[in-house]
Amino acid sequence: MSEELKNGPVENFDWDAYEKGEVYGDKSRDELVKTYDQSLNTVKDKEVIEGTVIALNKREVVVNIGYKSDGIIPMSEFRYNPDLKVGDKVEVYIENQEDKKGQLVLSHKKARATRSWDRINSALENDEVIKGYIKCRTKGGMIVDVFGIEAFLPGSQIDVKPIRDYDVFVGKTMEFKVVKINQEFKNVVVSHKALIEAELEQQKKEIIAKLEKGQVLEGTVKNITSYGVFIDLGGVDGLIHITDLSWGRVSHPEEVVSLDQKLNVVILDFDDEKKRIALGLKQLQPHPWDALDPNLKVGDKVKGKVVVMADYGAFVEIAPGVEGLIHVSEMSWSQHLRSAQDFMKVGDEVEAVILTLDREERKMSLGIKQLKPDPWENIEEKYAVGSRHHAKVRNFTNFGVFVELEEGVDGLIHISDLSWTKKIKHPSEFTQIGADIEVQVLEIDKENRRLSLGHKQLEENPWDVFENIFTVDSIHEGTIVEMLDKGAVIALPYGVEGFATPKHLVKQDGTQAQLEEKLPFKVIEFNKDAKRIILSHSRIFEDEAKAEAKKESAAKKAAKKAAKSEEAIVTPQVEKATLGDIDALAALKEKMEAEGNK
Numbered sequence: 147m148s149e150e151l152k153n154g155p156v157e158n159f160d161w162d163a164y165e166k167g168e169v170y171g172d173k174s175r176d177e178l179v180k181t182y183d184q185s186l187n188t189v190k191d192k193e194v195i196e197g198t199v200i201a202l203n204k205r206e207v208v209v210n211i212g213y214k215s216d217g218i219i220p221m222s223e224f225r226y227n228p229d230l231k232v233g234d235k236v237e238v239y240i241e242n243q244e245d246k247k248g249q250l251v252l253s254h255k256k257a258r259a260t261r262s263w264d265r266i267n268s269a270l271e272n273d274e275v276i277k278g279y280i281k282c283r284t285k286g287g288m289i290v291d292v293f294g295i296e297a298f299l300p301g302s303q304i305d306v307k308p309i310r311d312y313d314v315f316v317g318k319t320m321e322f323k324v325v326k327i328n329q330e331f332k333n334v335v336v337s338h339k340a341l342i343e344a345e346l347e348q349q350k351k352e353i354i355a356k357l358e359k360g361q362v363l364e365g366t367v368k369n370i371t372s373y374g375v376f377i378d379l380g381g382v383d384g385l386i387h388i389t390d391l392s393w394g395r396v397s398h399p400e401e402v403v404s405l406d407q408k409l410n411v412v413i414l415d416f417d418d419e420k421k422r423i424a425l426g427l428k429q430l431q432p433h434p435w436d437a438l439d440p441n442l443k444v445g446d447k448v449k450g451k452v453v454v455m456a457d458y459g460a461f462v463e464i465a466p467g468v469e470g471l472i473h474v475s476e477m478s479w480s481q482h483l484r485s486a487q488d489f490m491k492v493g494d495e496v497e498a499v500i501l502t503l504d505r506e507e508r509k510m511s512l513g514i515k516q517l518k519p520d521p522w523e524n525i526e527e528k529y530a531v532g533s534r535h536h537a538k539v540r541n542f543t544n545f546g547v548f549v550e551l552e553e554g555v556d557g558l559i560h561i562s563d564l565s566w567t568k569k570i571k572h573p574s575e576f577t578q579i580g581a582d583i584e585v586q587v588l589e590i591d592k593e594n595r596r597l598s599l600g601h602k603q604l605e606e607n608p609w610d611v612f613e614n615i616f617t618v619d620s621i622h623e624g625t626i627v628e629m630l631d632k633g634a635v636i637a638l639p640y641g642v643e644g645f646a647t648p649k650h651l652v653k654q655d656g657t658q659a660q661l662e663e664k665l666p667f668k669v670i671e672f673n674k675d676a677k678r679i680i681l682s683h684s685r686i687f688e689d690e691a692k693a694e695a696k697k698e699s700a701a702k703k704a705a706k707k708a709a710k711s712e713e714a715i716v717t718p719q720v721e722k723a724t725l726g727d728i729d730a731l732a733a734l735k736e737k738m739e740a741e742g743n744k
Contacts, residue, residue, distance in 0.1 A: 194257045197238045202230065209238055209252060217252030224254060226279035226291050228319050237261070255294055262293035266334055270324040278322050278336060283312050290322065290336055297324075303337035306346055307378070308369050310405075349381035357423065359413055362430070367407045375399045377411055377425055384423035386411060391427050393434050393467030395453045402427070434467030435508045444500050448512070452494045457485050462496060462512060469510070472498055476513035479521055479554025489514075521554045522595055529555065529587050529597060534604065539581045547573045549583060549599065557597030559585060566602045566609065566677070567641045609674050612642055616669050616679055621686060624667045626651075626659060634659070636667055636681050643679075644669075650682035659683060 197209040200216065207219045207230070217238060224230050239256035269276050278290040278297065288299040299322070301309055309315075322336040365377035365384065374387045391402045403409065411425040442448070450464035459473040474486045490496060498512035521528075529535065529551065537549035537557065546560045564576050577583055589598035616622065616638070624644065628635040633647040646667065651659040659665055668689070671680035 193240050194237055194260050195240065196235055197252070199230065199232050199234045199236060201232060207236075207254075209236060209254075211238060211240075211250075211252070213243070213250055215244075215250045217250040219252050219254050226277060226319055258294035262295045263332070265293050266295060266297075266324060266327060270327055273323065275321050275323060275341065276336075277319055279319050280315050280317065283316055288312065288315060290320075292322065292324075292334065292336060295332075295334060297322075297334035297336045299336050299338065303335075303339045306339055306342060346381050353380055353382045357413055357416060359415060361413045362410055363413065364408060365411050365425070367403050367405050367409070370399050370403065370405060372398060375403055377409075379423075382423065384411070384413070384425040386425045386427050390414065390425070390429065393428050393431065394463065395461075395469070433508075434465055435505065438465065438468055438505070442500065442503065444503055446500050447497060447517075448500060449495065449497050452490050452492050452496060455486060455490070455492050457487070459486050460490055462498060464510075470498070470500070470512040471510070472496075472512045472514060476501065476511070476515055479515050479518070480550065480556065515554075521552060522592060525555070525590060525592055525597075529590065531587050531590060534584065534586050537583055537585050537599070539577055539579050539583055542573045542579065544572065547577065547583075549585060551585075551597070555597070556595070557585065557587075557599040559583075559599045559601055563588070563600035563602055566605065566607055567643065569635075569643060608640065608642070609677055612640070612679075613672065613674050615640070616642070616644075616672050618669050618672055621666050621668050623664060624681065625664045626661050629661050634661075638667075638679070638681075644681040645679070646681045646683065650684050652684045654684075654687045 195211055197211040197217070199207055200210045201208040202221065205221050207221055207224055209217050209219060211217065219238065224236075230236075236254055237257040238252040238254055239260060240251075241253055241256070242251040245251050265276075268274065276292060278292040278299075280299070281289045281291050281296070283289075284298075287301045288304070290297045290299045301312065303325070304312075304315065320338050321341055322338050323340045324334060325337045325340060326335040327333070363379055365379045367375055368378040368383060369376040372388075374385050375391065377384045377386060386399075388396055388399055391399055396402055409427065410430060411427055412429050413423060414426045414429070415424040416422060448464045448470075450462040450470070452460050453463045453469065454461040457474070459471050459476075461469045461471055463469050472486075474484060474489075477486065477489045478484070496514060497517065498514050499516040500510060501513045501516070502509070502511040504510070535551050537551045539547055540550050540556070541548040544561075546558050547564070548556060548558055550556050559573075561570055561573060564570055564573065568576070570576050583601060584604055585599040585601055586603045587597055588600045588603065591598070622638055624636040624638045626634045627637045627643075633645055634651055636644045636646055638644050644667065648658070650670075653659055653665075665683045666686055667681035667683050668685045669679060670682050670685055671678070673679075
């Protein structure tokens with residue numbers, strides 16, 4: 147081979163590359179790669195750039211960023227944008243220019259997250275409308291994916307109308323406005339309601355400008371509360387208070403209306419700025435009192451249903467929207483205090499008598515006790531003075547017991563008329579509320595509807611007998627049952643009690659008698675009218691000592707007198723009469739004789 151051929155093109159030909167199918171030499175290939183690289187974008191890992199959607203299906207989105215290969219992004223990262231189509235520009239985050247398979251790895255979610263905070267703040271500052279994907283429901287609202295950030299959508303900001311079912315919004319893409327950002331905690335609050343409020347505000351102004359009192363409008367039930375119903379009048383809301391729903395009693399507005407119901411309402415009132423509108427429903431119907439039977443009068447009997455209960459009485463509806471009050475005092479002839487709930491309850495069907503009727507004021511009072519005869523009309527015949535009856539204990543006072551002989555007939559047993567013998571401090575010591583007790587009528591006060599009753603009068607007065615038993619100076623065995631500052635109460639035989647002062651409780655050894663000690667006592671005072679027996683223990687041995695001393699003194703005097711008589715017999719004393727004595731006796735004799743001769 148010639149030298150020229152050896153060093154020529156043939157010698158420089160790359161036979162190995164040719165065998166491998168490569169048609170370019172090293173130099174040509176390098177130049178071609180250089181030219182190709184210059185036609186591509188220069189990209190770096192961890193960088194956010196803009197790409198173009200070139201293909202998409204239900205699972206993936208293919209994005210071209212002008213690089214040597216395209217990136218594939220899961221469709222789930224675009225669920226916030228259901229309108230995505232081929233040709234749309236999207237931001238992507240370059241995670242890796244080449245993975246193990248040489249594939250470009252992109253992420254739209256990370257791209258959004260990288261710039262999301264700036265976008266969120268920009269949307270708030272510029273009052274920008276943004277799109278978000280509602281991911282799920284949470285307490286009080288919804289969680290919305292906005293630029294890859296989880297924002298909170300309060301339930302009250304979803305719509306201008308109250309939302310009854312939050313779940314229907316999950317999975318939807320909606321437009322929002324950013325209303326609040328907490329920079330410290332990175333919390334974002336968005337609102338959909340704010341987008342439609344501006345439009346509604348204009349409609350509201352137009353409607354409000356035409357409002358007049360007495361105007362009848364058609365509205366839709368928007369919300370029902372325990373106190374009333376909110377009506378949508380076509381962009382402006384009004385309230386029908388529960389009392390303006392019906393002429394009759396309404397426990398809850400749901401008894402009259404239902405959600406989304408269309409109905410006619412009348413404007414009752416509104417404030418100066420027409421922001422609060424009071425509506426009425428019952429005002430479109432005639433008042434029930436106007437349809438009340440014109441022949442109805444006081445004294446007539448009517449039937450009705452108890453609709454409201456109070457401690458002071460019951461309201462009875464005798465016709466729809468027409469009510470009368472039965473005061474608790476008109477439920478029974480009894481005068482002791484009771485509650486209306488003791489006689490009836492809501493829902494009861496009752497018959498009553500009309501007591502007052504005022505058609506102008508639309509008021510009526512009723513009574514049910516008038517259906518029964520007044521027990522005090524013939525009180526003297528049924529409960530004559532001295533007659534005995536059974537009664538029920540109703541109440542206690544410090545001075546006695548109130549009892550009921552029958553409904554409407556009450557009486558008082560004074561505390562002093564409970565027992566002949568026991569000194570009762572409070573009636574509860576003698577009986578109890580609800581107990582039966584036998585009584586005797588002592589006095590009738592028909593005007594004030596009161597009977598004076600007695601219980602002890604059912605038995606003979608034992609003090610007539612005690613007068614002969616507990617005589618003054620008689621001695622009886624007694625037990626100290628109560629110690630007081632001024633003395634002690636002594637239980638004596640036959641159930642009677644006496645009293646002893648401290649000085650009369652001193653025993654013979656000088657000690658003081660104690661509680662529950664049994665001792666003999668002497669009666670030192672008996673007062674039948676006051677039912678009082680005064681006793682003394684110390685008087686017993688004091689009187690014995692006095693009697694003994696008196697006996698000894700009498701014995702001494704008798705002995706002394708006997709001694710003197712004996713001495714006079716043994717040694718009789720003979721005195722010689724003097725002349726003076728004889729003269730005096732003579733003078734006395736003469737005087738007596740002279741008086742005898744007269």
